[in-house]
Amino acid sequence: QVQLVESGGGLVQAGGSLRLSCSASGRTFRNYVLGWFRQAPGKEREVVSAISWTGGTTYYADSVKGRFTISRDNAKNMVYLQMDSLKPEDTAIYYCAADPRGRFPPSVYEYWGQGTQVTVSS
Numbered sequence: 132q133v134q135l136v137e138s139g140g141g142l143v144q145a146g147g148s149l150r151l152s153c154s155a156s157g158r159t160f161r162n163y164v165l166g167w168f169r170q171a172p173g174k175e176r177e178v179v180s181a182i183s184w185t186g187g188t189t190y191y192a193d194s195v196k197g198r199f200t201i202s203r204d205n206a207k208n209m210v211y212l213q214m215d216s217l218k219p220e221d222t223a224i225y226y227c228a229a230d231p232r233g234r235f236p237p238s239v240y241e242y243w244g245q246g247t248q249v250t251v252s253s
Contacts, residue, residue, distance in 0.1 A: 133157040133242040135227050140247030143217055147251075151212040153227035153244060162233035165203055165210040166240065169223035169249075179225070180212060183235040190236060194220075217251045225249050 139151040151167070166181035180201040181190040189201055200213040210227055224246040230237035 133163070133229055133231075135229060135242055135244035137225060137227050137244045137247040140225060140249045142250045142252065145217060145219055145251055145253040147217050148213070148215045149217065149249060151214065151225055151227075151247060151249075153210045153212075155208040155210070155229070161231060163242075164230040164233060164235055164237040165201075166228050166230070166237055167201065167210075167212045168226045168228060169221075170226070171223040174223075177223075181235070181237055182210065184233055188235050214249075217249075219251045219253045221249060222251050223249060 134156045136154050137151060139149060143149055162184040164183055167179040168176055169179050170176040179192055179195055180199060182201045182203050186203055198216045203210040226246045227244045228240035229242040230240050232239060
């Protein structure tokens with residue numbers, strides 16, 4: 132199995148920045164695709180970003196393009212989401228997830244973290 136734990140969330144003023152981290156343990160040597168999701172109260176879960184095993188292919192939701200950057204360090208079993216120019220609409224619980232199939236774009240996320248709260252005030 133793979134266990135994912137997010138960190139780095141918190142309260143920030145609009146226009147500020149946060150960096151989310153996701154630490155993986157278990158069979159992380161596999162070519163899993165990693166992604167970030169978010170869910171705001173009363174809203175559907177939204178795909179924020181995804182990154183291939185090698186990091187050569189990435190995806191960003193239109194709402195975060197130009198502001199968020201996803202990266203991964205396979206040697207450290209870590210994936211990151213750098214969030215700049217944050218807006219109140221970015222307020223949500225952010226989750227990292229892993230698709231064990233190793234294909235891009237991912238379609239089946241088998242492993243999920245517990246989430247970290249991001250709150251952006253204005």
